[in-house]
Amino acid sequence: MPDATARELGEFGLIDHVVARLGTSAAVLLGPGDDAAVVTAPDGRVVATTDVLVEGVHFRRDWSTAYDVGRKAAAANLADVAAMGATATALLVGLAAPGELPVAWATGLADGLRDEAALVGAVVVGGDTVSCDRVVVSVTALGDLAGRPPVTRAGARPGDDVVLAGTTGRSAAGLALLQAGQGAGPLVDAHRRPTPPYALGPALADLGATAMCDVSDGLVQDAGHLAAASGVLLELDSALLPRVDGVDLDAALAGGEDHALVATVAAGTALPAGVVRIGTVRPGSGVSVLGHDPGARSWEHFCRPV
Amino acid sequence: MPDATARELGEFGLIDHVVARLGTSAAVLLGPGDDAAVVTAPDGRVVATTDVLVEGVHFRRDWSTAYDVGRKAAAANLADVAAMGATATALLVGLAAPGELPVAWATGLADGLRDEAALVGAVVVGGDTVSCDRVVVSVTALGDLAGRPPVTRAGARPGDDVVLAGTTGRSAAGLALLQAGQGAGPLVDAHRRPTPPYALGPALADLGATAMCDVSDGLVQDAGHLAAASGVLLELDSALLPRVDGVDLDAALAGGEDHALVATVAAGTALPAGVVRIGTVRPGSGVSVLGHDPGARSWEHFCRPV
Numbered sequence: 310m311p312d313a314t315a316r317e318l319g320e321f322g323l324i325d326h327v328v329a330r331l332g333t334s335a336a337v338l339l340g341p342g343d344d345a346a347v348v349t350a351p352d353g354r355v356v357a358t359t360d361v362l363v364e365g366v367h368f369r370r371d372w373s374t375a376y377d378v379g380r381k382a383a384a385a386n387l388a389d390v391a392a393m394g395a396t397a398t399a400l401l402v403g404l405a406a407p408g409e410l411p412v413a414w415a416t417g418l419a420d421g422l423r424d425e426a427a428l429v430g431a432v433v434v435g436g437d438t439v440s441c442d443r444v445v446v447s448v449t450a451l452g453d454l455a456g457r458p459p460v461t462r463a464g465a466r467p468g469d470d471v472v473l474a475g476t477t478g479r480s481a482a483g484l485a486l487l488q489a490g491q492g493a494g495p496l497v498d499a500h501r502r503p504t505p506p507y508a509l510g511p512a513l514a515d516l517g518a519t520a521m522c523d524v525s526d527g528l529v530q531d532a533g534h535l536a537a538a539s540g541v542l543l544e545l546d547s548a549l550l551p552r553v554d555g556v557d558l559d560a561a562l563a564g565g566e567d568h569a570l571v572a573t574v575a576a577g578t579a580l581p582a583g584v585v586r587i588g589t590v591r592p593g594s595g596v597s598v599l600g601h602d603p604g605a606r607s608w609e610h611f612c613r614p615v
Numbered sequence: 616m617p618d619a620t621a622r623e624l625g626e627f628g629l630i631d632h633v634v635a636r637l638g639t640s641a642a643v644l645l646g647p648g649d650d651a652a653v654v655t656a657p658d659g660r661v662v663a664t665t666d667v668l669v670e671g672v673h674f675r676r677d678w679s680t681a682y683d684v685g686r687k688a689a690a691a692n693l694a695d696v697a698a699m700g701a702t703a704t705a706l707l708v709g710l711a712a713p714g715e716l717p718v719a720w721a722t723g724l725a726d727g728l729r730d731e732a733a734l735v736g737a738v739v740v741g742g743d744t745v746s747c748d749r750v751v752v753s754v755t756a757l758g759d760l761a762g763r764p765p766v767t768r769a770g771a772r773p774g775d776d777v778v779l780a781g782t783t784g785r786s787a788a789g790l791a792l793l794q795a796g797q798g799a800g801p802l803v804d805a806h807r808r809p810t811p812p813y814a815l816g817p818a819l820a821d822l823g824a825t826a827m828c829d830v831s832d833g834l835v836q837d838a839g840h841l842a843a844a845s846g847v848l849l850e851l852d853s854a855l856l857p858r859v860d861g862v863d864l865d866a867a868l869a870g871g872e873d874h875a876l877v878a879t880v881a882a883g884t885a886l887p888a889g890v891v892r893i894g895t896v897r898p899g900s901g902v903s904v905l906g907h908d909p910g911a912r913s914w915e916h917f918c919r920p921v
Contacts, residue, residue, distance in 0.1 A: 338660060338765070339767065343699070343765075343768055343844075344664060344694075344699055344768070344828060345663060345664035345695045345696055345699045345758065345765075346663050347661070347663075347699070347760070347765045348660065348661050348663060349659060350656030350659055350661045353659060354653055354655055355653070355656045355757065356651045357652050357654060357663075357705065357740065357741060357755070358650060358651035358652065358707070359708070359741060359742055360709070360743050361710075361711050361751075361753060363711050363745050363747045366747065388650075389651045390650075390651055393650055393653070395651070399663065401663055401664070402665070403665050403666070403667035405667050405751050405753075435664055435665060437753075441672065441749060442749065443747060443749055445711050447665070447753035449663070449707055450651075451661065451757075452651065454653070459645055459649075459651075461645065461649050462648075462649055462650070463649075538648070538649075
């Protein structure tokens, strides 16, 4: 019933409809349909993180399909798990939505969550649907460290190299295009559906990364979190940042939601493909950017968070 | 700054303010402040569940304090974990709220979450705050089965006893009093702050419970989920239901949000304090209620879910 609304299907009908589209994996001991899911945690620890996406703040239903929102909501959480050096195993999803929401939107969301999670072998294991006059999608990701120590934001040491896995600024550039009325192209796609470098999180952990952080609020801002937690200065060199067609330096430094990974590693560490050195850890505090005015604007999604 | 708003404090200021109020436990290897938390999963499995509470649907800010909402949001999730036969270890919390939200409301919510979680030894390990014109609280709970098999909804067998841990109908009766303009008393307290029998979930699992389910949507409705998953008829006897002053049979059968636990156990199992036999599992399907019209209304929170 592609034209039905959530209200017409009812809460449990909607859940059945969505659950039927989800897959499973060997890590799922008990999936959707009970009071809670049960997931393996092979090394005796579990990584867990939550992100909330709000219609009008993190996405617009006229700019992104439900499928895109599902991909993006999953990506934000899967990248947080990768930033600890872990691999995500499971997602739980809370959907608050109006009764008028088309069922096709909910199933599109589920498909997007499923397909993004599948990139790392994770599956949706549970969730909740409730009534709300605005669409709010909350996603929790669980992950497996596979015996690794978690890579926190707090271990960067003076002399370490600062490295970047993935690129920044594409989502912000794509948003600017959408705001200017242009609705197609690779940057717009990058805004709708970020492509975090999931596998590089565990890879950097295995290379001895001393600190790591997901870039969700902008490179300078998130590098600042890493600098503050580690008690160091991160000196970035704008000339070393990956160049992307259509992305200016402001967007590369301040644009959020690409979910690249910024990390620190011992100086001279050989880097895997997709990771580049972008600076050096120094004694001090904060973030400096060689070759750029350090007063770069920070990322504010569509409007200022809370 | 008790009079400040969330917007005045900013997202990270608000998070710092809230995190400072939270505790920790031996199960928390890495708490709030990084990309993700790390929690022990001692038996190599983790139980996980998510519930979303929406202002105007699950609570009203003029009827419940922030502290009450925190208690209730935690309780809904902790009870789901208990219904698997597990003990909760950690909560993750997503808060979507307007910028005008008083900081005191957010800290009250955090205090309520902390104190309810403390009843089972769990702590808040992470979360997210985002801007939204309505207050939406999403909570994910993680739990530890301590070597037990999970108690699903699917194992009830004809001949088993149906048992109830805790009581039902108090929250619905309290809501009716609030709707009638009465704002005090034990039933109103039960609506604002349910008191699930957390320890009885693992206790029933240890007694060999064949199926178990949290009563969040009403006894008849949730018993129906258990009956459907198990492929049996649950015959409840209204004369056996715990009597509570001010709670009529309709409320006891259909009222939601008390988070009692309904379970099935081998006939004649000696029951711990707080658990009573309320019926029998029969071959068949659905739920019948001896001594009551089976067309009892179902629980609809304030308005129909999605």
